Amino acid sequence: MKTLLANLTGAYGPSGREEAVRDVIRQEIRDYADEIREDTMGNLIAVKKGRDAKGKKVMLAAHMDQIGLIVTNIDENGFLRFSNIGGVSPFNVIHRRVVFQNGTTGVVSYETELEDIKNLKLNKMYIDIGAADREEAGKQVRIGDVAVYHAPLTEAGNRFIGCAMDDRAGCAVLVETIKAIKDSPNELVFVFTVQEEVGLRGAKTSAYSLNPDIGISVDVTLTGDTPKSRPMAVNLGDGPTVKVKDSSIICHPKVKNLMIQRAEEAGIPYQLEVLEAGGTDSGAIHLSREGVPSGVISIPCRYVHSAHEMVDKSDMENAVRLLTGILEKDISL
Ligand code: CO
């Protein structure tokens, strides 16, 4: 899991520029899927055929994209002004190292004459790529180029720290699940989606095209286990979560209950999750066509959307076990 996660989190892939992540995944799963294709939007779709014609068609989704900083202007001194791709908070990016697709690196800072730093907005910030002036900067970066955090994966105890765990941790779980599943009565369609961070866009089009019987997405969620954090009944290391609700979906009770039942049968630790703000791919999947019964399995993650997101190894392993347990058996809703 470590090498896979290092490769996935090290791949450049802000929303709309997921090519490098897609290449890593395609390489990993090519011997485990019956069919692999890429759709118009760039979603990577891997099909594992079911042995039973009456089996369900299950869409599994994890998003490949990560948040980023998009260049809006280059000033005469070579500083880059930027806007956000997805949920970028000023405080998460202050003095972070960032990298562009072509390898250009820089550091993010802000206008220090600002009186009250609490009012800091992205439009008072800039990326310094070490250029002397606009002309020199323009040789490395153009308007519309996107930078992402530069933060190689590291281990701390039983945890991984790295950027883009949201949602490369989910991609890693799906990759390991494809490899773990020997045989299933169900037709399993693994979709590594694009553009989740800007509004669940890849999940929307792929769900329409696939028209699945059930949708399950795998993403990270917040925790309530750090000092004086906002209360939330999710702890790192206590197991993957079975989502009940977030801002994008109220999970279908039958899908939620199926997840709980399989976890309890197999003795897999799990937690129930209510995420007060935030959404994920199932938010788009469940509203496709006339509606698709959908749920979410989440990986607890601290410091989401920062350069150093932390997940627990056992939560990822148990997410693979839980998904495998669900997918290898008959599903009746
Ligand atoms: Co996110």
Ligand code: ZN
């Ligand atoms: Zn996510």
